[in-house]
Amino acid sequence: MKKMTAILLGLGLIIASLSACGGSAEETTAGVDTSAQETAAADTAAAAAEDGVLRVAHIKDFQTLDVHKTTNDFMVPINAFDRLFEVVKNDDGSTGLKNSLVEDYTVSEDGLTYDFTLREGLKFSDGSPLTSSDVEYTIVRALTLPETVQTDIYSSIVGAAELMDGTADTLSGFTITDDTHFTIELSAPYAGFLGQLATPGASIMSKAANEAAGDSFGQEASATIGSGPYMVESWTRNADLVLVQNPNYWGEAPDVKKVIISVVPDPSTMSMMFQKGEIDMLDADYIDSAVFDSTYRLPEYEDSIVSADRLATTYFALNENVEPLNDVRVRKAIQMAIDRQTILDTVYSGDGTLVDGIFSHGLIGFSEDNQGWLEYDPEGAKALLEEAGYGDGFTLEISSDNSSTASLLLVMQIIQQELAEIGITVNIEPYDEASWLDLRLSGEMPSYISTWTADYNDPDNFIYTFFGTSENVVSRSLNYPDQEIIDRVAAARAITDETERLAEYAALENKIIKEDAAWVPLFSRSHLFVLGDRVESFVPHWAGYSDFIFSSFKLAE
């Protein structure tokens, strides 16, 4: 019996030490930020939540808060940082740029020299002034940081290439006149430049704060200093991130004073939290559209659903190196065999618009002229296949990324059925995300469905990505062969006359989509949100990334 007691004692000790270790860790993670969450856990969450606090959920943790190192996680950059310009959406649905940190600017006639004037008295959240040298620091950092993924924003500036390959240590195209005046020179005119400056990746950082922070910038809350309406109060990895109002913000103070972003990896948990009032807004992108329909498309939520356009086109890419996709008649037949409206209606409850060209609604360069380029005509498609010598059909692989949503898989399955009707046997081949990306980059993926979301509001960002260089057509597994058109897409960047440039884009769009059928544009989905009782209004912004601008929320009294 003694031994038995000893064992039990031993076990007890192990457990005690383990739970002690758990306990101490709990103390370290339980900071200021958890108090609000704990109250949220109570069943009277809505009533108990602090005034001015907005609680939202994010499906996974942020990779980094340093926007130079990420192309995905923009939640903190767009709220805790400012850019020189911002994109605004006009009442007619079109979009444009507005000055943000910039008070005023002029562009030289040749489109090469930009003179900027910053607003007076700009400050970072730590109270230090924001000046021209911070802008220069930001640009140089984006170009030279070893881990940078944002070089493309500034690569059109004179001296950017030299700075990147190490042959220069300063950016020769950037001249500081004084604290609020600076000049940027481009190596070739580029109409999309200001649009690029309005992207999250172009957030302005503080030279002094960043140099003091070193590697902890973007990693630690206190070291991540910006000038936006909010600042990062705390970041508990994989648990939550808290933003609070920036007292030194130059603009109008936001209605939401504090934001708690919880990491909730399970969509059904997220949905339950929303219904329980533990979060104040639900992003429908995380929820499978069938589940969304049955749970939220009900009379009681009718007034709570907010819908927004996004600058994004869902497309079906066909690889012209794969037989018989190299035959334009076969590609045309595929364009004609897909009933896009039915897909949009069945899978996404009709929330979106069909896209007949490359550019989506709201994008500069979008025109109604291309409406009707793609018509659903299965009989015509069959005839075209017959003419091309594939009357008996053929087999085609659609490569599918495992991490894509159930809804996207449904889209593929409907396309599979529709193509079967004209004799094409489609195999949907699943790959895990990493292998899928690898295969696409190799240029050997036979066909796939994906969505391109604008990085910045300019048609160049769409067309150049897919058809702008001979490498791009390979790395997107399109293998579009017409070098002359590829050169024209690249050359269009430098057309300074806006009317002329947009006319060229329209002509290219016509050639690529209508004549060559090199792409099958499908639709542009709306982005839906459900608002909780505590939110009075929320104005979604123009872009497709699912991060929110918290100053566009208004809380209920």
Added chain:
Amino acid sequence: MKYFLKRVIGTIPVLLGVVLLIFIMLRIIPGSPVLVMLGEHYDQETIERLTELMGLDQPLLVQFFDYVKGALMGDLGVSYRYQRPVADMIMDALPYTVKLAVMAALFAWVMGLVSGIIAAVNNNNFIDRLFMGVSLLGVSMPIFMTSLVLQYIFSFKLGILPMTEDGSMVSMILPAIALGWNSAGSVARMTRSSLIEVMQADYIDTAKAKGLLRGAVIMKHALRNSLLPVVTMMALQLSSMLSGAVITESVFAIPGIGRLATEAISNRDMPVLQGTVLFTTVIVIAGNLLADMLYSVLDPRIRKGE
């Protein structure tokens, strides 16, 4: 003591083997971490620069020796995705996993042992069926189902327990039950069968013949002798729980080891995956060692037989 020392030394080749295996496997599977990091927005220049920066263009052997060298000094590398030291990430996740595992294991053991004993004593009658049924329900039901059902009833409908982890111990109750219930069934089943077997031994008859009370016979003589296989199982269960409970952690939003590992797989974040695998291997080996040690304490024959 010599016996244990031998066992500890014996684990070293196992560890090295695991590291080598996981290292090779991770490099054979297709998919570049750089591409996953960039997602839809990539260009050739950035891909090449980052590949070089992460050392992914180095020969496999060089990468392997660099890794082992670092690992020996306690440096598990830096996450490709989060650019943080892997050791830090594991230490951040560990407390959550430990909390969950210990609570789940306690639940599993108490529930398993109690139902196992009650079931064995009431061999084959209604009570036996009831207790075994409840215990085995946890084994038969997939964990995500158990988790969702518990969450739905106790958090969503009744609102008495928090829906997700919020740093408090209370918020760990549901995940601990979801995870522990799954193991409780196995403990109960083994306790029951082992106890029934022991109850038929001659020395139990002797004890009964001595005139001992039924309770004393079970607790003093039968239980003690039947616990041997159960204890092994319990130690192994604890170590497997400590290596992270992927689904439970995900449903209840617990930032533990399991989530770290699964996320690392989809991100092709090799350093993080290697780190978590190495870590769990150590935990499982330690669990085995602990089970063996308990074994020999419980049963002197094992110690003496060395």
